[in-house]
Amino acid sequence: MKLHNGLDVQHLMKMLSNTLAKEQGQWKAVHYKSNTGSLEVGGLHRDEVISWLMCLNSRFHFTPETVALGVAITDRFLSLVKVRPKYIQCVAISCFYIAAKTFEEDEVIPSAVDLVKTSQCGCAVSDILRMEMIILNKLQWNVKTITQIDFLHIIHSLLMCYYPQLLEGVVNMTPSRHMSILSRNVFHCLCNHKMVGFRPITFTLAIISLELEQITQGWLSIINTVQKMAGVEVDSLIRCREVAAQILKDKKMLPTGYQFKSLHVTSCSAIARSRSFKRKADLVELEDDVYDGIKRLYNEESSGSEVLDGDVSDFTKANPVCAN
Numbered sequence: 001m002k003l004h005n006g007l008d009v010q011h012l013m014k015m016l017s018n019t020l021a022k023e024q025g026q027w028k029a030v031h032y033k034s035n036t037g038s039l040e041v042g043g044l045h046r047d048e049v050i051s052w053l054m055c056l057n058s059r060f061h062f063t064p065e066t067v068a069l070g071v072a073i074t075d076r077f078l079s080l081v082k083v084r085p086k087y088i089q090c091v092a093i094s095c096f097y098i099a100a101k102t103f104e105e106d107e108v109i110p111s112a113v114d115l116v117k118t119s120q121c122g123c124a125v126s127d128i129l130r131m132e133m134i135i136l137n138k139l140q141w142n143v144k145t146i147t148q149i150d151f152l153h154i155i156h157s158l159l160m161c162y163y164p165q166l167l168e169g170v171v172n173m174t175p176s177r178h179m180s181i182l183s184r185n186v187f188h189c190l191c192n193h194k195m196v197g198f199r200p201i202t203f204t205l206a207i208i209s210l211e212l213e214q215i216t217q218g219w220l221s222i223i224n225t226v227q228k229m230a231g232v233e234v235d236s237l238i239r240c241r242e243v244a245a246q247i248l249k250d251k252k253m254l255p256t257g258y259q260f261k262s263l264h265v266t267s268c269s270a271i272a273r274s275r276s277f278k279r280k281a282d283l284v285e286l287e288d289d290v291y292d293g294i295k296r297l298y299n300e301e302s303s304g305s306e307v308l309d310g311d312v313s314d315f316t317k318a319n320p321v322c323a324n
Helices: 009-026 043-060 064-080 085-103 112-119 125-138 148-162 175-190 193-197 200-215 219-230 234-250 262-274 304-309 312-318
Strands: none
Touching: 009 148, 009 200, 009 219, 043 064, 043 085, 043 112, 043 175, 043 193, 064 085, 064 125, 064 148, 064 175, 085 112, 085 125, 112 125, 148 175, 148 200, 148 219, 175 193, 175 200, 175 234, 193 234, 200 219, 200 234
């Protein structure tokens, strides 16, 4: 069975396996203190600067992979080094610059001078270049990190392959548009430090499950299947789902507001009314087979930058730091 871009299920499953193996070797939970004063970066400082990075990403027209990696590098560095809040913007913009150099084409990457000017970060070029070296040395030059976006592309492609009818009941919905919605939700949740304590695969499944619950009665069975393949712990998935649901509800991003075709409306509306976001799922035991990820699987009308660009207005509305 092949997708429209030529990737078959076997290839996708192998990519999922490889990505999970990399995640297992890389990932460590990051926990932020809520209130740390002026001596150390806390959760609120972190969330403000990550929201700022999301907005910068639209100005530079970088891909979702770039900003996701920038966030991951920032969190990794902050978990290793105590940083004072007054230096957090310099750290974040430097991590973002490293991510851009990792993923973007050379002609797209701005010079350090343009980066400082466009971002209005308040740092000198020399500060960013010096901070880059500090970060790279602390991470032992190993900056490529598995992110939620990596898993999102793989799992969504698997869903489209195994359940090609999944979006048929939703008005004006294509796989790429659905990916845009899922990416938007991932980025909103990445702006909250409570979510970085969960594995990227768990984080991604939680976001996908919240969307599938709104469009199909079979969402639980689908998530069961993926959860077993990925080896995600049931309790962790439930907790992550609850945190993500609350974040999105607070930002008025949930429920999403899908429009359904006539035969689909009644059943889906009833499901949405009757189900709590804190529902305890009866997920079955884990299986042994797990499989790997990629960056971009769709060749439809929307590119990676469009996915994020189209959703940045939501960040601007929800986060005052983006309004400037």
